[in-house]
Amino acid sequence: MGRIMLICRLAARGTRRHLAQAILLLIAVSATTTVLTMGLALSGVTSHPYQQTRAATNGPDIVATLQDPGQAQALIHASGVTRSSGPYPLLDAVVQLHGITAGAEAEGRSQAPAAVDQPKLLSGSWVRPGGVVIERAFAQALGAVVGNHVTINGRQFTVAGIAVTAAMAPYPNICYSGCIIGNFWYSYGISAHEIGLVWMTEPDVTTLATAANPMTSYLENLALSSPGQAQAFASEYSSPINGPMLNTWQNIASADALLVSDEQSILAPGAVLLGLLALASVAVLVGGRLAENKRRVGLLKAAGGTPGLIAATFLAENLIMALIAAVAGLLAGWRIAPLLTDPGAQLVGTPGAPSLTAVMVAGVLCVALAVSLASSIVPAIRAARSSTVSALADSARPVRRYGVLITLSRRLPVPALFGLRLAVRRPRRTLLSAAGIAVTVCGITALLTFRATVGAVLGGMSDAGLPDPAISRDEQMLAVITIALVILAAISAILTAWATVLDARRASALMRALGATSRQVSAGLATAQVLSALPGAIVGVPLGIALVRVLSKATAVGNPSVLWVVATIIGTLIVVAGLTTIPAGIAARVPAPEVLAAGAD
Amino acid sequence: MDKVISARGLRRDYGRQAGLVHAVDGVDLDIRSGETVAIMGPSGCGKSTLLYLLGGLDRPSAGQIWLGGEDITQLSERRLARVRREAIGFVFQAFHLMDELTSVENVELPALLSGRSPRAARRRATELLERVGLADRSRFLPTQLSGGQRQRVAVARALVADPALVLADEPTGNLDSAATADVLRLFDDLHQAGQTLVIVTHDTRVAATADRTIPMRDGVFTSQAALKG
Numbered sequence: 001m002g003r004i005m006l007i008c009r010l011a012a013r014g015t016r017r018h019l020a021q022a023i024l025l026l027i028a029v030s031a032t033t034t035v036l037t038m039g040l041a042l043s044g045v046t047s048h049p050y051q052q053t054r055a056a057t058n059g060p061d062i063v064a065t066l067q068d069p070g071q072a073q074a075l076i077h078a079s080g081v082t083r084s085s086g087p088y089p090l091l092d093a094v095v096q097l098h099g100i101t102a103g104a105e106a107e108g109r110s111q112a113p114a115a116v117d118q119p120k121l122l123s124g125s126w127v128r129p130g131g132v133v134i135e136r137a138f139a140q141a142l143g144a145v146v147g148n149h150v151t152i153n154g155r156q157f158t159v160a161g162i163a164v165t166a167a168m169a170p171y172p173n174i175c176y177s178g179c180i181i182g183n184f185w186y187s188y189g190i191s192a193h194e195i196g197l198v199w200m201t202e203p204d205v206t207t208l209a210t211a212a213n214p215m216t217s218y219l220e221n222l223a224l225s226s227p228g229q230a231q232a233f234a235s236e237y238s239s240p241i242n243g244p245m246l247n248t249w250q251n252i253a254s255a256d257a258l259l260v261s262d263e264q265s266i267l268a269p270g271a272v273l274l275g276l277l278a279l280a281s282v283a284v285l286v287g288g289r290l291a292e293n294k295r296r297v298g299l300l301k302a303a304g305g306t307p308g309l310i311a312a313t314f315l316a317e318n319l320i321m322a323l324i325a326a327v328a329g330l331l332a333g334w335r336i337a338p339l340l341t342d343p344g345a346q347l348v349g350t351p352g353a354p355s356l357t358a359v360m361v362a363g364v365l366c367v368a369l370a371v372s373l374a375s376s377i378v379p380a381i382r383a384a385r386s387s388t389v390s391a392l393a394d395s396a397r398p399v400r401r402y403g404v405l406i407t408l409s410r411r412l413p414v415p416a417l418f419g420l421r422l423a424v425r426r427p428r429r430t431l432l433s434a435a436g437i438a439v440t441v442c443g444i445t446a447l448l449t450f451r452a453t454v455g456a457v458l459g460g461m462s463d464a465g466l467p468d469p470a471i472s473r474d475e476q477m478l479a480v481i482t483i484a485l486v487i488l489a490a491i492s493a494i495l496t497a498w499a500t501v502l503d504a505r506r507a508s509a510l511m512r513a514l515g516a517t518s519r520q521v522s523a524g525l526a527t528a529q530v531l532s533a534l535p536g537a538i539v540g541v542p543l544g545i546a547l548v549r550v551l552s553k554a555t556a557v558g559n560p561s562v563l564w565v566v567a568t569i570i571g572t573l574i575v576v577a578g579l580t581t582i583p584a585g586i587a588a589r590v591p592a593p594e595v596l597a598a599g600a601d
Numbered sequence: 602m603d604k605v606i607s608a609r610g611l612r613r614d615y616g617r618q619a620g621l622v623h624a625v626d627g628v629d630l631d632i633r634s635g636e637t638v639a640i641m642g643p644s645g646c647g648k649s650t651l652l653y654l655l656g657g658l659d660r661p662s663a664g665q666i667w668l669g670g671e672d673i674t675q676l677s678e679r680r681l682a683r684v685r686r687e688a689i690g691f692v693f694q695a696f697h698l699m700d701e702l703t704s705v706e707n708v709e710l711p712a713l714l715s716g717r718s719p720r721a722a723r724r725r726a727t728e729l730l731e732r733v734g735l736a737d738r739s740r741f742l743p744t745q746l747s748g749g750q751r752q753r754v755a756v757a758r759a760l761v762a763d764p765a766l767v768l769a770d771e772p773t774g775n776l777d778s779a780a781t782a783d784v785l786r787l788f789d790d791l792h793q794a795g796q797t798l799v800i801v802t803h804d805t806r807v808a809a810t811a812d813r814t815i816p817m818r819d820g821v822f823t824s825q826a827a828l829k830g
Contacts, residue, residue: 515686
């Protein structure tokens with residue numbers, strides 16, 4: 001017990017002595033755990049609004065697509081079916097409004113309310129002759145409001161109302177369960193992601209059908225006595241060759257959740273990127289602290305501290321901070337997640353508060369501890385194994401020598417000479433710094449690639465001028481992740497620069513004693529950081545493009561503009577150099593004799 | 602002989618109010634070309650601080666220092682760095698060699714800093730290593746050398762820019778008797794060659810090799826020998 005008390009006390013004192021570093025560690029780990037929590041908290045958030053929409057619209061348990069209205073009879077009288085509505089004719093349509101051309105499934109409905117699937121009106125009134133109702137997500141994309149005049153298959157209609165349904169996947173995922181893009185849509189260049197849903201009276205739909213674009217399918221909505229058995233019912237009665245094709249309410253709910261699941265698919269790798277960056281940052285931070293704590297380690301050992309106690313104290317400092325950061329991240333993520341859980345325009349109701357499950361909490365804590373442990377275990381073991389005498393003398397850690405680079409650097413200007421030699425002295429730190437920059441540039445490139453993909457490869461959408469809510473939300477998510485990455489990378493760059501400056505104290509003082517100016521020494525430190533950042537920035541570009549290829553559902557991925565990529569690399573290097581000048585400037589204020597007299601490295 | 606360096610009313614204070622310490626307290630000093638001067642005193646008497654002030658590594662709280670007739674206390678940081686590069690050579694008690702550089706790479710470093718070509722810097726460094734008797738150790742790392750050999754490398758480094766003044770801070774403080782004798786022989790050779798040397802020491806053997814010995818205590822010279830140069 002006394003031993004644990006001692007470790008805790010030493011860890012607390014150590015943290016208090018390096019409060020600024022502790023706060024930076026807290027920020028790095030909590031940023032990761034916040035994003036991770038947000039990703040986990042989004043799971044299932046649309047289920048609540050979907051159920052509300054189902055209840056408000058008498059949503060079906062099964063939606064059958066029939067090739068012939070006569071196929072409905074067998075289904076209506078099937079065992080387990082309690083109510084039904086339909087069959088409603090369905091026609092491929094082309095909608096034109098405000099200069100936008102989009103595809104639509106035009107569903108012919110009775111003016112009387114239906115027993116099953118009566119869309120919930122959010123504004124205006126239900127269908128009437130010459131008056132159509134548009135599904136809300138589709139209406140928002142078109143910019144349609146009640147009273148607008150809309151052209152459907154060349155005929156003018158009035159927008160009578162805006163409604164939602166639980167019977168069909170919403171725009172832009174109406175083809176989630178499959179669509180046949182026939183010649184009619186194809187001739188207008190309409191893709192599967194540009195199709196929405198409109199309701200109109202049955203006679204109106206019938207009059208729109210032509211020989212070239214005939215009525216090819218009908219919808220029958222069924223309510224079952226056991227909604228949970230919908231999948232079994234669909235398997236039993238679906239016929240893939242001549243119909244009917246049965247779609248379950250669970251499948252439609254999945255399509256409704258696509259908007260949020262897209263966010264999850266970005267948040268998950270985003271959390272991994274942030275985690276990797278946090279790992280690199282914390283490793284540099286902990287390594288730097290070890291260099292600063294060397295004398296303290298020596299004193300502890302001289303006072304009888306065992307290697308185990310030294311390692312435990314060092315680990316405790318970081319693990320306690322990681323635990324605090326994990327709790328902060330959990331709370332922040334839990335609070336922020338509802339802002340991302342707007343279920344979309346296709347549903348009514350509000351999402352339930354994301355639940356913090358035990359598994360989620362355990363997962364986030366494990367990630368935080370793993371990041372902290374992975375980055376501090378090597379320095380902790382190194383501290384435990386260090387010689388008491390050399391630790392007390394605060395003697396320098398052996399540095400690496402790369403003869404070829406030293407020879408090469410002789411031909412360089414003073415800052416580059418000093419910078420190159422510094423960069424190769426500590427290969428582990430250089431590698432970590434490069435890794436951190438690679439992760440950041442990867443995130444920025446992913447954002448640029450995503451934008452290029454939306455603009456070029458998915459250009460069909462922009463041809464139609466129809467905004468995709470999923471894409472704009474994905475873009476927002478990527479932007480949030482990228483901003484978090486950039487902030488974390490800036491912290492990481494300062495930490496790495498600080499560790500380098502600390503490690504190069506004696507070399508810098510000696511360079512000044514031998515005639516280098518403070519400016520040359522600062523420029524050398526910045527050069528060291530830029531040299532380690534350069535390979536990271538270059539590697540980050542293909543990594544970012546690859547990340548989008550993995551995440552994207554598009555068959556082809558656009559390439560970001562070369563100009564932007566070059567600007568990203570150069571901008572990153574300038575920022576790294578700029579951020580290094582802060583610790584380098586602080587270090588340059590310490591008189592060289594003071595450092596040299598201390599014999600510190 | 603001309604004065605290489607002079608100081609008048611030199612003071613260096615640390616701390617404030619009750620904690621104020623006069624590390625160097627109103628020192629006057631003249632050193633002539635080719636002289637070897639030893640400044641002797643106990644630890645903490647301010648002799649190393651004085652050395653760093655004379656070498657332009659630290660700035661005085663008051664007083665002037667003239668190096669080659671130029672008041673270096675008024676120089677910008679950039680000009681002061683140039684003075685250190687071209688006119689001053691430092692030898693430290695702890696050697697302060699770069700561990701990752703070989704002997705010859707350590708020696709040539711100040712020459713590279715002053716913009717000499719790599720070839721010229723290497724040639725000069727090799728000459729100096731021969732002069733200090735370490736030609737066969739030119740590719741050795743500091744960790745592969747004895748203490749005396751390291752200090753001789755440090756002396757060679759101090760000479761690489763042909764400085765007007767070499768300042769040595771306890772150059773034998775970390776050496777055994779044999780290595781001390783080696784370094785003293787080297788200093789004697791430099792003296793014979795006309796090199797101006799200021800050595801801070803508390804070792805009487807080192808002081809005995811000097812033309813002049815100036816005792817120092819509590820930041821002040823305790824004899825008038827400082828102005829007899």
